[in-house]
Amino acid sequence: MAEEEVVILEAENTPSNEEESFALIEEERTDEITPSEVVPLNQNEKRSPSKKRLLILLIAGVILLIGIMVALLLILNAKDTVSQTPIIKEKEEEKILQKEQFSPSKLDSMIKKAHLLYEQGNKEEALKIYEKIATFNEAISYYNIGVAKLKEKNFSEALEAFKKAIQNKEHRCISAINAAVCALELKDDTLFTYYIDLAFSYLPEESNAPLYSYYVGLVHYYKNFYYEALSAIRHPSMEFYKEDQTYLASKILASLNQNTLAIDTLEGIKAEGDHFTLGLLYAKKGDFVTAKHYLQRAIHAEPHNAKVKIALSMVENKLGNLGNTASLLGEVYKINDTNAQTKPLYNLHTILKPSLFDVQNAQKEFEKELFFTQENIYGLLFYYAPYKVFDAKQTIDYIRKGSMNIFIDEIGPALSYLKASSTISKVNIAISQGIKQALNAHVYEANTIFAHMVEEYKNHSILHYNLALTYAQIGDYAAAYKNFSKSYHLDNNNYLAGVFAIMSGHLINRDVAKLLEDVKESIHKNPALEKENLYLSLLYLTDKNEFSLTRWLEMEKEDSPLSLVLNIIASQKLSNERMYERSTQKLQALLPKDIMANIIAFNAKYHKKAIKSYAKEIQMEFNKLPLEYDTFYYGPKMVKEQYIKLLQIGGLLHQKRDSVRAQMEKEQEDIPAMMQTLAFMEIYTNRFEEAFTLYNKLIDDYHKKDTYTIFLASVAAIGAGHNENAIALLELSKLTDPANMESRYALGLLYQEIGNFEAASVQYRSIGNSGFISRYFSFNIAR
Structure with a gap:
């Protein structure tokens, strides 16, 4: 079967309204008797070689019409010869016998036979018949010789025949179009332009022809006048070649980025050979599931077609x-x-x-995410998680220093003691220095301090935990997983280290099933913990046991930043709107200048609005909020990403x-x-x-x-x-x-x-x- 070129484009990647940019090149139709198909280009683009065979189906029909005309001429000539020359010489007798072999009925029959053989895929036999007709029948025109040579892919001789047909005024418009096709096959763009312009000038000669609208559509299509071509094709003067005109209309619509219309148009005929094209069109539209379905059917029909396989590979990539x-x-x-x-x-x-820098695309993606992807959920928990000091006996509520948004567990008097004690160890000084940097939002500086000290004190659970937390906040989840795991294994009572090791493991696609069971068992064995507690609820989240989070929402608990964030996540997953809004308001009241707390509260308030209205509210609210910007300038990745995304959406x-x-x-x-x-x-x-x-x-x-x-x-x-x-x-x-x-x-x-x-x-x-x-x-x- 003849190969075609086809193109699919992704919505995301072009400046169109499509969601993603995905372009593949359109594959030609597998119906070999059709005219050559061409990949639509923009006005200023170079014409594609795929225009080379768009007219082959048209040719076969014209052959039949010409054949009948030639047959009538043969009959008239034969009658004249008999009346004028009653005695026929031997050589003349041989000529008449040769012409009888190609009598009108015989000629008609041979054309139909060649047409049928070609349709059935028996190209070799079909071409032999076309060659016989072209070579031995003296009455055959240059136009039909050109057609036969074109089917043989002898483009140089076909071009010469069409050139002579034009000189002899034989079907000048269609001969010029076919000459242009030959020029494309011969990669002569100058000659292509000459003949397609010639065809354009001969169009008025065909104004009364049944296929006039098709000729107009083809010529305008080849000249890249797609709107004019579409108008002609969609208003045919007759019903000839309806499927081919529909196919061409679909291609033009695709080139004009009217992908849904292109698909609807093509599915109106839905020939077996169109599976590839439909797959490409659905991919261009961004419907990769349907695109995969059609491309798989195309591969089933043509298992060795490399272009179909590569098109499918790109769709699989998108999925x-x-x-x-x-x-x-x-x-x-x-x-x-x-x-x-x-x-x-x-x-x-x-x-x-x-979507990284285009506001329209960013708004589309943001509307889908609403901060609650897996990475964003874990990022919120890492952001509001407490740092730990060395004195595990002293339990103090999670607090923050001044207006900062970094939290610490067991600080208060312990931090004062660390600063004042003359007997303090080197590692505890380092921990206090690192925590101080973290409290002031300088998370990268804190990370540097903790990383330096962990080289010297390799078996310090709290040091590994604090280092892991800084890694998690700056987005290095592999290093976070390594240090959270180390911290937990050094101290099995450090449940947050175990839970966070599981979360960071998820983010880097590590198998954490065994660690999950170990942490669960360790929590259940601790008699000091209530049956339902923070650590177990965090494990429910990692285990996607969302129904069990209901018990967390029903518990009486202290309103610490971490517990409030878990409330927000759980209520959003359980679609508990009342708890979702109440928890976000509590977090905002607890941390009024915190950027993330304000973003979350804003989202809870306006998330049901259309994205354009949502963007307008951003402009109105975030220009007047008295936010603390140090966490944005120096702090965690989560704050930078979410605040920048919010600013982008709001313009x-x-x-x-x-x-x-x-x-x-x-x-x-x-x-x-x-x-x-x-x-x-x-x-x-x-x-x-x-x-x-x-x-x-x-x-x-x-x-x-x-x-x-x-x-x-x-x-x-x-x-x-x-x-x-x-x-x-x-x-x-x-x-x-x-x-x-x-x-x-x-x-x-x-x-x-x-x-x-x-x-x-x-x-x-x-x-x-x-x-x-x-x-x-x-x-x-x-x-």
Whole structure:
């Protein structure tokens, strides 16, 4: 079957209204007798070679009409010859016998036979008949010779025949169109333009022809006048070639980004050979589940069609089935085979998701998330979790220092004692210094202090716990998991360390089933704990036992920040609106200047509003709130991400970026932390080169080589078009944190883009069919 080119585009990745950008190239129809199909291009784009065979079906019908006309001429000529020359010489007799072989009925029969053979796939026999007609019948026109040569794929001779047909004034419009097709096959764009313009000038000659509207549609289509072509095709002068005109209309609608109309139009005929095209159209629309269904049917019909497999691999990619993506890449490119195809079938281009810097896309995604993805839920708990001091005997309520949003367990007199005691140990001094930095929102500084001390005191449970908490707050979940686990194993009564180890393990896709059972058993064995308690309720959350969270909501308990946040999460999961709003109000009252507490309370108040109204309320409320900004400038990843996202949705991001730049110029105490915040904002304001420069300075000059900083540097590099730098940074990020799926996914895309399919497959396979959907990266297909 003839191969076609087809293209699917993702909503996310183009500036259209589609959710994601996904482009594949449209595959030609498998009906070989149809005219050549062409991938629609924009007005200023180069015409695609896929226009080469759009007219083949039209040709067969015209042959029949011409054949009948030729047959009538033969009859008339034969009669004239008999009346004028009653005695026929031997040689003339042979000529008449030869013409009888191609009498009108015989000619009609042969054309029909060739047509049927071609339809059934017996191309060789069909072409023999066409060749016989073209070669031996003297009455056949140059036009029909051109048709026969075109079916033989002898484009040079076909072009010459159509050229002579035009000179002899034989069907000049359609001959010119077919000549243009030959020029495309011969890759002569200048000649293509000449003949399609010629066809345009001959259109008036066909104004009374039954297929006039089809000719008009084809010529305008080839000239990239898609609206005019669509108008002609959708108002046919007759019903001939209805399916072909419908198919062409669908392609034009797809090129105009009218994907739903394109699908509806094509599904009106729904031929077996259209499964590939429908799969691509659904993928372009962003309906990847339906796209997969059609592409699988297309593969069933054509199991060795490489383009269908690669299209399916990209749809699987969008669905998070990256193990399937790796397998399909391996099948097509025969990884580790020295004779394998190495040139990409489609030119994949790695991009950043438009939602990172496009307000419309950001609003769509935000409306779906509402802060309650798994990472955001765990991030809230890490953010409001207490730090611990060395004196485990002294239990003091969770408090915060001044207007800061970092919390500490067992502080009060213990912290004063630490500062005053002359007998205090070195590790306790380090803990107090680290906690002081954390209380003042300088979480990166606290992390540095704890990391330095843990090298010297490797078996200190509280030190490992505090270090793990700083790692969790800056987004290095692999390091958080390692240190939370260590803390819990050093002290099985440190239940928060155990629970947080499970949460951070989930975020890096670690198997924590055994740890979960161990922590549960340890909690149940403690007679001092109530049957229902904070630690057990947190485990219910990690175990997705949401019904059991009802008991947590019904308990009498102290309103600490951590317990209130668990209330908020539980009530949201259980759809308890009354408890959800009441708990958010309590948290806001407890921490009136806390950015996160205000964002959560705002969301509870307005989350039912349409996103545009929601954005307007952001502008009205967050411009007047007296917030404490130190946690945004220096503090946890959670605050930076959520506040920037909120500002972006409300259209306030550029305004806040200017104030951060001004603050950066005055900063003396914690320049790297402020630089982190500014660089992050530069990404979201589409200033990738500036962000890339700042991250390079953080890595090279300030030696900030945590996985999150390195990863964000790679994000900026891709946005700035520095893909080689991005690959190097992502490889480093992967080494620092092998469980970072974002790094692996981006590497897979970048390696696939440069044609290193083996390396791409390794990254995709490591993620597997986990349903992973990147927050940062996507791809489109370059034409």
